[in-house]
Amino acid sequence: MTTQLLFYQNPTPVSSERHLKTSVKTGGDFSFAKSVNSVPLVAAEFAEAGAEFPIVFAGEGDTVVPTVILGAMGSENAYIDDDGKWTAKYMPLFIRRYPFVFSHQTSEGQLILHVDEAYSGVNKDDRGERLFDSDGSQTQYLKSVLRFLEDYQLKFNRSQQYCKRLVEHDLLRPMEAQFTLPSGERRKLTGFRTVDRDKLKALGQDVVEQMLRTDELECTFLHLASLRHFASVAERSGGGKTAEAPTPDAAEAQEGVVEDVDG
Template identity: 30%
Template sequence: MSVELVNKNDHQGVKVITRKSEDFGDNVMLTQTFPLEFRHLQPHYPILFQKVRDTDRFIAVALFGFEEGENLFLEDSGWGASYVPLMIQRQPFQIGFQNKEDGVERVLHIDMSSPRVSTSEGSNLFSDHGEPTEFLDYMASALETIHLWAEQGDDFDKVLSGYDLLEPVTFDITLETGRQAQMLGFYTINEDVLAKLSGEALGELNEKGYLMPIYMAIGSLGNIKKLILLKSKREALED
């Protein structure tokens, strides 16, 4: 990885390829997401939770496939859903931090080793006059949104854990071919515990803006069937 602070002097001729493809590392099984993004995700992806290794923390994830390196939304024409999660959109950019006299400033970095970085095709970072393009402004805005969403997401998982609302889940998958598999290592909302929460607890969740994302995560589980269908179709084409 070769991460650099984005600036017009070093990146005047740099372009970023935005199309989605396995060639650019988009063949991922899942990506991290945040409660404020659930509204956009729910129509397309199952929203689950994973425990962060060696901690008591959880993160929310959008699921794209059933095994490592499998993204069932990748098609020859690109991404097969109308909304692409921001953690996928933001590649190859990331947030950096720069010390200032009056504090710490968030800045935009780019991974120059990414296969998305090009000098011959893609979206320009800067105009011929050295001004940031609309594309670069959008990416900076997306990274700022991710930063703010992540702050809320940290509290969200603490609240869910505090109310014992997360439970481990096992998915038994049967494809149209008859092949069966199990998917382990994920958590989902415990609906029995949710139903028994006091009015005070529900009021706190609602006041924090967490009640709606909780129900969106529950509702998104119907998309597991969509993934099974996509995988069945893919395996049928490979046979």
């Protein structure tokens, strides 16, 4: 899980003993995600996220996860402005769930809710929503958070099944994306993988029918179509410079060395 924490700094188990008087104020400031150029995605998000961002796959073996690219620079989210405002239409669930996260399964297989106490919106000044009532009972807000994360976990688990299918049939290959930023600077992103079109076309009918029934084939096409958005990522990246229109060639992503892409 550590590799997926990204902007979580001090995730702490939520309890009535520790957080009886704790409130959480979320809103329009997403500065906490300003320095990440990608975040994990679940397959259920492909349609909406793929309409704006490139969707790729990061990791190896059983740890492959869908990932959405948010910037052409290693530590820049091009969709958060200087005031911390989110400037895209769609916001990935991974960012929406912050400052909460599930972690550490118990021996009974239960996940434990954590809150990032380093987040500026976590307070004891009654700003935002309380986590517990005065008698230590969960508030409706906390119950809604739990429902949200439980749903997210189910979607994440289903996405892992999809990724396992891609790995099982050797459909992923290492890729790199090359950019020309508005400033004219050349950049390159590596460390991710995309579906190999030729291997996809060569799949047997039984596998194709299975992927069609499970919506995995639709997800694959959405992923491939989303790669055209590397161009818009390049336009937004590089400190907001607007010298000349960029000439991104990310759509012509080439096979390359896998390094790191998940910031």
